[in-house]
Amino acid sequence: MGRSTRITMVKKRLSSGEPCAKCLDVQRFLEDRGLWSQIDEVVWADESDPDSAGWKLAQAHGVELAPFFVVADDAGTHVHTSALQLARALTAAASTTAASTPDAPSHDDPASIVRWALERWGADCTIAFSGAEDVVLIDLAAKTGLPFSVFSLDTGRLFPETLAFLDTVRERYGISIDIVFPSAPAVEALVRAKGTMSFRIDGHHECCAIRKVEPLTRALASKRAWMTGLRPDQSPATRGDLPLVETDPKHKTPDGVPLVKVNPLARWTSADVWRYLREHDVATNPLHLHGYRSIGCAPCTRPVDPGQHEREGRWWWEEATHRECGLHST
Numbered sequence: 001m002g003r004s005t006r007i008t009m010v011k012k013r014l015s016s017g018e019p020c021a022k023c024l025d026v027q028r029f030l031e032d033r034g035l036w037s038q039i040d041e042v043v044w045a046d047e048s049d050p051d052s053a054g055w056k057l058a059q060a061h062g063v064e065l066a067p068f069f070v071v072a073d074d075a076g077t078h079v080h081t082s083a084l085q086l087a088r089a090l091t092a093a094a095s096t097t098a099a100s101t102p103d104a105p106s107h108d109d110p111a112s113i114v115r116w117a118l119e120r121w122g123a124d125c126t127i128a129f130s131g132a133e134d135v136v137l138i139d140l141a142a143k144t145g146l147p148f149s150v151f152s153l154d155t156g157r158l159f160p161e162t163l164a165f166l167d168t169v170r171e172r173y174g175i176s177i178d179i180v181f182p183s184a185p186a187v188e189a190l191v192r193a194k195g196t197m198s199f200r201i202d203g204h205h206e207c208c209a210i211r212k213v214e215p216l217t218r219a220l221a222s223k224r225a226w227m228t229g230l231r232p233d234q235s236p237a238t239r240g241d242l243p244l245v246e247t248d249p250k251h252k253t254p255d256g257v258p259l260v261k262v263n264p265l266a267r268w269t270s271a272d273v274w275r276y277l278r279e280h281d282v283a284t285n286p287l288h289l290h291g292y293r294s295i296g297c298a299p300c301t302r303p304v305d306p307g308q309h310e311r312e313g314r315w316w317w318e319e320a321t322h323r324e325c326g327l328h329s330t
């Protein structure tokens with residue numbers, strides 16, 4: 001699959017208006033493997049409408065049953081009728097891309113990877129800073145002496161301590177942090193329609209899409225690469241096979257080239273991060289002292305007990321496999 005790959009999933013909608021159960025299972029299967037973000041479009045085959053877009057696609061490709069996938073890439077258009085088939089194709093494509101990443105870093109320690117990325121892209125590689133222990137990336141970047149840029153998403157629901165910590169970091173390193181806000185009309189429309197806590201009722205994805213995912217797209221619009229503090233141990237179910245360097249098909253340069261996503265902490269654990277922060281006397285978000293391990297928006301984050309996984313402190317009212325905000329979908 002080439003860079004211009006576009007994947008359409010055709011789902012079946014029952015005459016009751018509900019999606020078919022198999023379609024939901026298939027979506028969950030892809031989400032569990034971190035592949036759902038690669039689906040560009042969902043089209044419905046409406047049981048009560050033989051002219052619906054999904055049935056037309058089925059007809060065009062000689063497929064009798066939804067769900068199925070139409071993949072258009074440099075090699076043409078082809079169809080996968082099983083999610084497993086699609087997952088295998090996507091995984092094979094990802095390995096090919098990773099293997100062919102030019103000049104990949106020769107060491108997997110975070111300092112070498114941060115240097116590798118900044119030597120290639122400088123400030124065109126922006127560091128995603130959440131205001132938590134991912135400050136380690138800023139410390140590593142500052143130590144290279146190379147130019148770099150940093151952004152943070154202010155969702156409007158962050159803890160005051162996190163906002164204050166952004167200023168601490170800004171001052172300590174003498175850097176500017178590009179703060180990106182959600183679209184005010186989109187937030188207003190959501191709050192008008194559903195109130196301020198709709199995520200507790202129908203899940204966090206809608207709110208996260210408005211307050212995080214869309215602003216991320218703007219934050220990356222003029223960049224060529226970005227750097228994250230993702231680690232496999234943050235969520236073994238969704239980040240277990242996290243690569244150090246990957247292409248990010250969801251974010252592209254203005255001329256259509258997918259950004260490179262660099263995950264320097266992909267071989268580190270939480271313990272490694274905290275060892276580094278202590279040994280290098282790096283300032284940290286004061287919430288960490290109060291039992292908060294993974295820190296996000298205030299209404300969706302709580303402290304965890306010793307021994308509890310850090311993800312238990314995020315969106316705890318939802319199933320464990322759904323606790324991703326959509327920024328990474330891994």
Ligand code: SF4
Nearest residue numbers: 204207208211297300
């Ligand atoms: S973490 Fe919670 S408040 Fe923040 S954007 Fe997601 S759902 Fe909304």
